Amino acid sequence: MKSKVCFLFVLIAIIASFVHSDLVPFQSCMQGGAFVPKSLDLTPIKPKPGDTLVVSVMGTVVSPISGGSLAVTVSYQNIPLFQNKYDICKVVSGGCVVQPGTKVVKIEQPILSFAFAGTYNATAKGTDLSGNPLACINFSFTVV
Helix, strand or coil: CHHHHHHHHHHHHHHHHHHCCCECCEEECCCCCCEEEEEEEEECCCCCCCCEEEEEEEEEECCCECCEEEEEEEEECCEEEEEEEEEHHHHECCCCCECCEEEEEEEEEECCCCCCCEEEEEEEEEEECCCCEEEEEEEEEEEC
């Protein structure tokens, strides 16, 4: 009986982790970069005006990265609204030099209090210190 109860708790925990997953689809907009994205997580999954959106991309670094920048452009109804640039060394887990292996790129972006409800599109492009492309992804998120 005790093993059945333990099994039930484990099963509920597994189901709950899938139900509360914030993984969202994304498209790669380049091939052959030093960072190969595998998954994208948004928290909260549907932000409201005034929230801070946390974007985490997990992937594989295939060659060392000594530094660079990440440019994120956000558009609404195909109209670019803004672009933010981030220092790769500050947004990649472990900092620089980024060694090969599994890494997470994490950025936080406040949603303006007057943001319109609707679907926004974002493009994130990473480049190294010489301007060579590291990775590029496109994804969407919805402000409610």
